[in-house]
Amino acid sequence: MKSRVLIADDHELVRTGIRRLLEDLGCEIVGEAATGEETVDRVRELHPDIALIDIQMPGIGGLEASQRVRRFEPDCRVIILTAHSEGPLPRALLETGVAGFLTKGCAFEEMQEAITRVAAGERYVSQDVAQRLALDAVAGGESNPFDRLTGRELQVALMLVSGETNRDISGALRLSPKTVTTYRQRILAKLEVRTLADLLRLAIQYNLTAPDQTA
Known part of the structure; x- marks a missing residue:
């Protein structure tokens, strides 16, 4: 069964590239969004299985949008896309219950693995983000x-x-x-x-x- 996916990013070129990648993986793209508010509205309207959400979008942004999606559409699995693996965002978002965390520079194979695992009910965190979180935990102190x-x-x-x-x-x-x-x-x-x-x-x-x- 195909995963029904919503793509949320404020850059049309990025959305087009991700759409092509996901279609090659056999996903059905049910819609797109360019702002945090639009993301929440489209998720509530289209009920996708997975929402890929860019963390830095106009309006309420990806963090608040992810929290609202989790609240209003708990069956929708959220995968966060970010340009940066460092900073407080991975920790904050994982604490809200997002299902996945990918950097925009990830390989095609990693996106495929993330979609497959998240669709199966698992969680996926890209290797560079997971490594950063592990190093911060080992340090035991405030790194940011x-x-x-x-x-x-x-x-x-x-x-x-x-x-x-x-x-x-x-x-x-x-x-x-x-x-x-x-x-x-x-x-x-x-x-x-x-x-x-x-x-x-x-x-x-x-x-x-x-x-x-x-x-």
């Missing part, structure tokens, strides 16, 4: 300042570094403006930075985002 943040704080931080305003974040995450301001202050304090510009530089330094993706 963003590890100090809770899941919600990390989500707000991601939206801040992508250029979202407090009002944008308030609407997208359904939080009061006052709560968003509190989160923002708490994030800056925990990361020991004073301004949003400092936060942007820290996010780039620790591969939380890329320079061309910041406001």
